[in-house]
Amino acid sequence: MVTSSFKVSRTKLNRLQSKTSSGIPAFEAIAALMWKMLAKIRVGKNPSMVTVIRNDCSEERNTSLSNKQIISTVATDSSLAKLEISELAMLISETSKDEKQAIGEMLERENGTGDFIIYGAYLTFVDMERVDLYGLELKGQKPVCVEYNICGVGEEGAILVLQEPDDAREGSDNGGKQVVVILP
Template identity: 40%
Template structure:
């Protein structure tokens, strides 16, 4: 049996999607949700005196786009292509050991993202992505239910020449939280302007904590889960998901300009086929 969920959500929040499907399975089994579902949006008051934005400043983590109307899909300058690949537990362990540095261990997401970041830098020699956006689950749940943390990482050196461990270290230690600035940017014009997160910069989404494989639908558990986002901007996005429980690896979904997809596949083979 194949089961799918398609929805319109500004940030494509995989964690909420997984929670919805988990709750759906419980409702089908006759259970009631263990807590009320709160749809109210609670405004977060700023406590940072530097957070108010000028009329011309937008956060690095978002890109202002022309009006998209009710469809929430921006117009791209190029055709985008989505493709996925799996990295099994053995490959993942080998990759993590290759880029570990001075006793610093990196998570699967950090290791995979660092390598893909550098590969994309190689296929964009005229416009290396030195600023990337990282999306991941917050460690503590917010009261309004929006649990996606959005941060930005900047590299002060050429991506292609960097050691992948340096890029992984940036992702691990140098990510700057941009949630408050994003909220301020949206609220300053009463939500009239349209912004994108995925693809405004090259975007890496850490979906490892999304509970896709915990879904129980009439006694059946998923054997394979895929997740993708439409409306990604021209800079592209890379989603790192948990892999099937049997192989203990990761599933990676890349959404990139069509002309880059084949080149990225070729670059990745050098890491996973050697």
């Protein structure tokens, strides 16, 4: 597996979102674009199902980071080449199937000792936009740059979408996203 990262500036993100329906969040727009691009280059291996992992922000927490995740799958019977980015973004946004119960049942059958691959069993998109990595403070210091990587990703790969630091430096393009791609 090879890891690479790149920034999607606010300007480019606005352009991408303008190609989708109104109100499609940044994560869904980026995930749809990456899904479509990977389908084009993975000839004969049309990834018709993807895993989407989000941070569960349903509860107020006193800490920046938590281990509460929503794991869901999104599938399409249509050819990805024929779908528009906006259609894929809507699929990701509206038609995900929660897999918590199925995962819990598998763990129960294995008495909690099974070895499961979640990241990369299917092409996996990880929404970390709401995880306040830049709010983490150690000895009074906050990070200037945060890098994130996941080891042990399955052969379909994973794509993470993170926030960019909200800084006020001159020339800064606030509102961009950091995208980390882990692919074979």
